[in-house]
Amino acid sequence: MRKMTIVGGGFAGLTAAITAAEAGVSVTLYEAHHTLGGRARTAEGPYLINEGPHAIYDGGPHWTWLKQRGLLGELAPLPLHKAAGLRFHHHGALRRIPPLGFVRQTRRPAEQAPVDVDFRTWATTVAGPATARAAASYSGVALYHHDPGALSARFVQERLHRAAAFPPEAHFIKGGWGRLVDRMAARARALGVRIETSSRVDRLDDLPLAEGPVIVATALPSAARLLQDPSLTWESGRTVLVDLALRTRKGDPFALSDLDAPGWVERFTTQDPSLAPAGEQLIQAQLPIGPTQSKADGIAHVERLLDLGFAGWRERTVWRRAAVSQGRTGAVDRPGTTWRDRPAVDRGDGVYLVGDQVAAPGVLAEVSFTSAVEAVSQALRGSILKERLDLKRA
Structure with a gap:
């Protein structure tokens, strides 16, 4: 050739x-x-x-x-003491640690999960409905899908296992x-x-x-x-992407994961300050939305998470943009x-x-x-x- x-x-x-x-x-x-x-x-x-x-x-x-x-x-490594700034939205409240059942579920090898059963059914069987919901929601960080529980259990568990690995597999x-x-x-x-x-x-x-x-x-x-x-x-995911630049404030979390519904907000300048001007921090959020949901629905979800984790974020905002990513979030595999x-x-x-x-x-x-x-x-x-x-x- x-x-x-x-x-x-x-x-x-x-x-x-x-x-x-x-x-x-x-x-x-x-x-x-x-x-x-x-x-x-x-x-x-x-x-x-x-x-x-x-x-x-x-x-x-x-x-x-x-x-x-x-x-x-x-690479822009995340120091371990910064990683401690991960927060979880669970049962309507902001928490520093995830539920124990969720941690156990993330450690299950993907090979244990069946291909022809949806993740929600399988995870409920092995860990209970509350853990199944939290684990499915967390996996959204690597799936960009509004309902991970409806996807193939093997597909979701592989991404859940790797996204929650410690030490982290993800680098920037x-x-x-x-x-x-x-x-x-x-x-x-x-x-x-x-x-x-x-x-x-x-x-x-x-x-x-x-x-x-x-x-x-x-x-x-x-x-x-x-x-x-x-x-x-x-099939692919449909996601609202929100980018924010905030004036720096001590105490903001490194990232916030929603365990009640798929959603993830991350402060990328935690590991790489060069992404924004001095005195500012770059926040990126990705919130999957369903076929009947609007861009406004996704933005409202983002803002609820920001209200919980980033005090005074509205007054500190110096730049903002939002967009919908349609069919550009990779493949998702249904059961079977x-x-x-x-x-x-x-x-x-x-x-x-x-x-x-x-x-x-x-x-x-x-x-x-x-x-x-x-x-x-x-x-x-x-x-x-x-x-x-x-x-x-x-």
Whole structure:
């Protein structure tokens, strides 16, 4: 294989580009936006925010891959004494420690949970209804779904187990994920990858000089339009994202988890003060909302949590924004389904699909990474097989 084309310059697209270029392939990458990154893009300006909270889990395959290439960069570690600032909203009150049953549930290995039973039913059986509700709500930090209890027990328990691990698996890129994107882009260019930004591709036939395999690394709805394949769908969460900059005040918690309903509020400047100007702190909240709920419903939930944990936050607010993230929060698996049932990576005819809603294992960004590496691997194997068949015919 001599050439490869990649559509989409987010985390998945850049991973695929680097992997292919390291194998000696000539890669051209097209990105519709004027900057790379996709959902890993960090906003410009005084507040270095991403589209929702962005963590990287050290238990995933991408951690080792990035570290080996010097791409992980400097992390923003959370000191243990700061981690003690985690608060829990439970039974209508703010608490410093979660219920004991909840802690026990988070320690259960995912392998104990069945695939074909919903999490609420299984967790109620093994731990009781109160623990099932609290555990399902907490898992929202890694699910972005309004009703985690209705999803596959195995799917939810894996994310619950990893999100609540101690010491924490979750880490943060200092300066935001945009720094990671910049390092990946520099690596890709150094390997000879041609990157074309502000280059929207609406049909595969529109690709200039398209030769060799094509990897589509866009959001699933965009991929469905590009490939003209309406079957490319999978359920995802719908979430209200609220970003706030507050004047600094001692006593604010590091994070606040709602155990009565899925919701999470985090002070990201606790571990990385560079994300906001001096004297200010950056707060990010993500609250899943159901199909009949509005943006206002989600914001009202955020404000109730802020009232509980961040005294005088309204008077201290110096900047604020809110948005709804629809279908852009990764795949969620219903009972009886696993990652293997999601849209396949190999679409046939030399076209491959990657991203966080396709048939690849992992949590959050790990799905994008794993699918990207798998797509390049399949493309290389397919090219070798084709070359052997051509030689045999000759």
